[in-house]
Amino acid sequence: MEIGTKVQVCRLRDRVAKDIADKLGKTGVVEGYKMTDGNGVGAVVKFDDQSSSWFFEDELRAIEN
Numbered sequence: 001m002e003i004g005t006k007v008q009v010c011r012l013r014d015r016v017a018k019d020i021a022d023k024l025g026k027t028g029v030v031e032g033y034k035m036t037d038g039n040g041v042g043a044v045v046k047f048d049d050q051s052s053s054w055f056f057e058d059e060l061r062a063i064e065n
Contacts, residue, residue: 009059029045
């Protein structure tokens with residue numbers, strides 16, 4: 001996923017806090033990357049409410065503009 005790609009949170013791998021779980025189904029824009037565990041890279045997604053969080057790539061689906 002490239003920076004600026006519009007994405008939708010389509011699944012969550014792990015149990016997460018309610019504020020993150022509420023992002024399921026929401027759309028946002030990839031604004032950066034984050035090393036997850038030394039073996040992978042996650043995408044930092046910014047949402048319309050100006051909040052942001054990181055997700056594994058397989059938790060996101062690119063939305064065509």
